[in-house]
Amino acid sequence: MEPGTARIAVDLLGGDDAPAVVVDGALWAMRADPDLHLLLVGPAEVADGLIGALDPVQRTRVTVRPVRAAVGMADHPVAARADSTVRAAVTAVRDGIADAVVSAGATGATVTAAALGLGRWPHVRRPALVATLPAVVGPVVLLDVGGSLEPGPATLARHAVLGAAYAAVAHAVAEPRVGLLSVGTEGGKGDRLRRTAAPLLAAAPLPDGARYVGLVEGYDIASGARADVVVTDGFTGNVLLKAIEGAYALAGGPPASGGAPRAAALLGVAGTVVVCHGAARADDVASGIALAAHLWRRRATDTVSTLLDRAPQAPAKPGDHADRTTDTEVSL
Amino acid sequence: MEPGTARIAVDLLGGDDAPAVVVDGALWAMRADPDLHLLLVGPAEVADGLIGALDPVQRTRVTVRPVRAAVGMADHPVAARADSTVRAAVTAVRDGIADAVVSAGATGATVTAAALGLGRWPHVRRPALVATLPAVVGPVVLLDVGGSLEPGPATLARHAVLGAAYAAVAHAVAEPRVGLLSVGTEGGKGDRLRRTAAPLLAAAPLPDGARYVGLVEGYDIASGARADVVVTDGFTGNVLLKAIEGAYALAGGPPASGGAPRAAALLGVAGTVVVCHGAARADDVASGIALAAHLWRRRATDTVSTLLDRAPQAPAKPGDHADRTTDTEVSL
Known part of the structure; x- marks a missing residue:
């Protein structure tokens, strides 16, 4: 401590x-x-x-x-x-x-x-809830797990920066690898949100030597072999986190490296x-x-914020205002 | 056999x-x-x-x-x-x-x-890939796991009918309980797709004594206590299935009741x-x-199809044509 x-x-x-x-x-x-x-x-x-x-x-x-x-x-x-x-x-x-x-x-x-x-x-524009999960090569930072249920592509790109900074600051991960969660690793795999967001993540200037490694899949969350930071929308992240928790319960308990976290940081x-x-x-x-x-x-919060200010923001893109506000999230 | x-x-x-x-x-x-x-x-x-x-x-x-x-x-x-x-x-x-x-x-x-x-x-309108997972009170039928990455609410409601029929026919589940995957069980939880789809699922005439039990969460996939059939979009289902597989690998192997399936039926x-x-x-x-x-x-395919024909279809709703076609799915 x-x-x-x-x-x-x-x-x-x-x-x-x-x-x-x-x-x-x-x-x-x-x-x-x-x-x-x-x-x-x-x-x-x-x-x-x-x-x-x-x-x-x-x-x-x-x-x-x-x-x-x-x-x-x-x-x-x-x-x-x-x-x-x-x-x-x-x-x-x-x-x-x-x-x-x-x-x-x-x-x-x-x-x-x-x-x-x-x-x-x-x-x-949208805060993210960040959870840290155990992984074979761990830990893996998963975001968003419920802060913004319907982010647009620009928010996913911004959350990639947040996640990279958080991994470095909160977990001392050197040069974090950042992946975008999708249904396959080949370029172009995914729904419209993922296909629109992928080039924004690739272009986003990441802090602290972090780098974008492309699309990752569900396995990568518990593996950690491909990415230290896994970016997804808050809906998917939330159901994933709970599904992984359920899987550990069915498998007879969480792995020795710790179970699914039941607390998340709001960034x-x-x-x-x-x-x-x-x-x-x-x-x-x-x-x-x-x-x-x-x-x-x-x-951590101040340091992540400082890293974010220092990382030049990618220029505004057409998708920037595509976030949707829902009943269960911030609506200011 | x-x-x-x-x-x-x-x-x-x-x-x-x-x-x-x-x-x-x-x-x-x-x-x-x-x-x-x-x-x-x-x-x-x-x-x-x-x-x-x-x-x-x-x-x-x-x-x-x-x-x-x-x-x-x-x-x-x-x-x-x-x-x-x-x-x-x-x-x-x-x-x-x-x-x-x-x-x-x-x-x-x-x-x-x-x-x-x-x-x-x-x-x-949209085929669904259906996977059957082990659960504490199992099995649980999860759909869609990748057939339709961006279904509209009417497709989710139709997939609920498909899933209920499949659980009854392929797994002899009596009076299947059907849940819609979301971020909480309270009514109104979820993104716009879930909030629009929930009333359609509640109104959909389900086959074979099946009933809609409302929103379920990620845990329910490995638990089975609340639903026998869990309905979600193909993007979420696909990453979930792979994340659960990864979790079992990290936990030292799948539960005795079997691991995450690596084969799915197309309905x-x-x-x-x-x-x-x-x-x-x-x-x-x-x-x-x-x-x-x-x-x-x-x-099973013929029987599910027959059950589907017999279940009166809910009247067309504004969301019926909200499906999106993506590069990685059917585009006819």
């Missing part, structure tokens, strides 16, 4: 089994990381229950922001109203009271709250935000908090 | 490692199934090599159709010209000389050849067609031949 204080705002009411699993996950994280400070955002009595389980020294690392309103999993993202736990957690980061946000609530609501509360990076907003799986268990919440602390300690 | 002769036309030149793995796979299949007859479609010397490895009694179950031209994996599907092995194999089925076709060649070329040579079913054309993985090994080709024989012996 890297040294340094990390102050994480935790959405106590986010997730199918909140607040119980969030409380348990927060307790595990507190005990595992002596430099971790938590800002508990949720009902005071829930926070009090958590604090009651800590020893007096640990308690000095916990503060509480009492908020009562949650966002339901079936709610429209704009339901992330100003007095909801996820909005309050984001506001704490904006105000410098916390360094990062962790929520297991509805992804769309968290993405909306983060984009509204923290602002988006220049040149990134493209001006702050460190980690989204946990809605069906997160306590250990998933704990790993989400640990990921947020890791990213903060590496100043 | 069901009884009854099955005459399978095998594309000797289809696949990355053809003809060697196709020859080996055909030999395995011949030895495993005493009622199997093969029509070998490819160069005479390749067929002769295979025949030379059989005993005299087995040889009576093999005939040869000499054809020299293959379709490359990177070729455009219209490269499936009349004198190619896959077209000749399809023609043999059309002419009643074989009961089914098996090819490990480029999927797009096989789908094109089958649609041109055998004709499509009425009311099915929507008037004949029995099985597509093997381009990177098929000999055992994959053998399992593709066994699948084709199984489907023929159950008269």
Whole structure:
């Protein structure tokens, strides 16, 4: 674990089994990381229950922001109203009271709250959720896993840059190889989005010695032999991540190198935000908090943003405005 | 194994490692199934090599159709010209000389050849590739895995009917539960295609006591707890299938109930067609031949087609003509 204080705002009411699993996950994280400070955002009595389980020294690392309103999993993202736990957690980061946000609530609501509360990076129309998966030659960074369900080709190209920078910064991957997920590796394979995006990815100036390796296939996610960063739309990435998780469960457990992640980093907003799986268990919440602390300690969000600013942006292309906004994602 | 002769036309030149793995796979299949007859479609010397490895009694179950031209994996599907092995194999089925076709060649070329040579079913604008995967409560039928990369919502609804009929006929699933793959199970989750398709699937009259269970997620493919049939577009299905295969490889091997299939049935054309993985090994080709024989012996294609005719079709909707044709799929 890297040294340094990390102050994480935790959405106590986010997730199918909140607040119980969030409380348990927060307790595990507190005990595992002596430099971790938590800002508990949720009902005071829930926070009090958590604090009651800590020893007096640990308690000095916990503060509480009492908020009562949650966002339901079936709610429209704009339901992330100003007095909801996820909005309050984001506001704490904006105000410098916390360094990062962790929520297991509805992804769309968290993405909306983060984009509204923290602002988006220049040149990134659509934030991306980034998951890191174990691979034979690993790890492999997969994006987007649900931030933008219907990106246009220019967004895929931008996400390629984001993913390359993230692999370098968060996972110390040297000269990341970036692939575009499709149904075959031969040039021209894929649907219209992939065929339009491939030349944009090939032309995109990637940061940090990263290079575009062309089309990759589903196998490459668990293999890692062809690419360190796999770029796809948020719909495909989301169902893929969950299908891989299901496959590991059926195969009798995840590989020794770790299972499918149940926490993902949100890139493209001006702050460190980690989204946990809605069906997160306590250990998933704990790993989400640990990921947020890791990213903060590496100043990953700022560094990725800087790399992005430095990578000259490809000139605007006709596909640039082809993104679609859907009910389950950011709609500003 | 069901009884009854099955005459399978095998594309000797289809696949990355053809003809060697196709020859080996055909030999395995011949030895495993005493009622199997093969029509070998490819160069005479390749067929002769295979025949030379059989005993005299087995040889009576093999005939040869000499054809020299293959379709490359990177070729455009219209490269499936009349004198190619896959077209000749399809023609043999059309002419009643074989009961089914098996090819490990480029999927797009096989789908094109089958649609041109055998004709499509009425009311099915887009053929679907159907894969059967092991699941905790299994099997689960996943479609489309690459037949139609950019279906419109009406095609997804039609594929739901196809998948339900296939689960009942090919796998004897009683009253199949049909789900639409999305990023969450709550109504309204998903991209525009899913949100438009969901009400069409809910309204589609399904055959054989099948019922629509709503949105399902990636986990449900390996779980089977929520649905027996999972419907998605061919792009997503294709990358999913390969990602699950990769996950099993990383997890140390497939589950005891079997790995990700490397052969899929093509539904929507008037004949029995099985597509093997381009990177098929000999055992994959053998399992593709066994699948084709199984489907023929159950008269699965005809029965699915009959069930489809019997299921009243939902009235035409605005989305009906929203399919896109891409380079890697049928373009008639």
